[in-house]
Amino acid sequence: MTATGGAAEAGQGPDQDPIRRSYDTVAQEYADRIGDELAGKPLDRALLTALLEQLTDPRAPVADLGCGPGHVTGWLADHGARAVGIDLSPAMVELARRDHPSAEFREGDLRGLPAVDGEFGGAVALYSLIHLPPAEHRAVLTEVARTLRPGAPLLLAFHRGSEARHLTDWWGHQVDVTFHFLDPDAVTADLTAAGFTLRAHLDRAPYPHEAETDRSYLLAVRS
Template sequence: MSDDGVHGRVRASYDTVAEEYRKRIGGELAFKVMDRALLGVVLEAAAGGTVADLGCGPGHITGWLGERGAAVGVDLSPAMVAVARREHPGAEFRVGDLLALPAADGEFAAAVALYSVIHLEPGELRPAFEEMRRVLRPSGVLLVSFHRGTEVKTLDEWWGHRVDVDFRSLETDTVADLLTEAGFTVTARLERDPYPEEAPTRRGYLLARRT
């Protein structure tokens, strides 16, 4: 999508909040017990292969994965990638769009997309999942997480910064069906209530395998 479209607005918004995002979100895995457990499942499934962190933000999840295996972070925002490279110099980071990932066919053993698909338009979800399938090796595992529901929340101010970005809540069945259409087999579904430190939304997780 062109820079003056939705993806351009998302990119500019995350560029604007990159440093503040790191300060507020960069330590979240310390209290996200379920997320750490699911990331462990992904690492085990990768069996020593490289895990892609798609929509990596300031790189904290990529860094966590990289401390336990091989990981590559990808994010739409150049400012986020710059922060990630500074904070996690031992990991690899690339600037890229979920609809055109900067990776070769079958490059990754597994991938995670944690709350990154919530910025896509509804018609972009299946193409994004097809692109994720492309960069995974056969039988590669994908973990997707999202806010549950049907709400679309538009922010024009975020932590004191002017932004223009939509957050789309998603229904678990909808995401599961789109993953199936894109060439995945959904192997596990989980939901949880928010932790006290999080925004008050119910969270959904889907674990899928590339067919």
């Protein structure tokens, strides 16, 4: 998913072109390697299920922000949601539309989402803030809040820490992308400022098949 969403997960200005190009470059390999990852992530599946059970209007669409190749969007659709995936990378969106025809996909970024006010009844953003500097997160979460209905749940996931890792080579492909590790307390403060109320915070160690980074999950609702 790329910054607009995960390894991914925004802005369409020139400063964001490296993110878009990088994810376009790795799109097919990303889908091949990551496209079935939920099968080995029981906690993620449980949290996604919890989000769906908290929808105040099950008929309202659920957004997957930074959807990458659409595997989470497809999972949501397969479990009864009207799922809408949004990603910065045109190549990712093309793969998502091909592989998950039961869901809707849009090109777009987190700082200016292609959605009307209050369109979504819930949203997930799994590793979708990690390519944006933390100073931008409050504005991004305010934009996410704009697209959500009051009481709508939002599930965030990110790598926990304080470092930033820059990649120029990813699976043998030339890229230019930075992964920001985030402080859960700082993200919670940004959520609160953006109009969300935190409901749950979970941390976990990596599964054996994942990169060796600790993960955090925040489940919040739009006030």
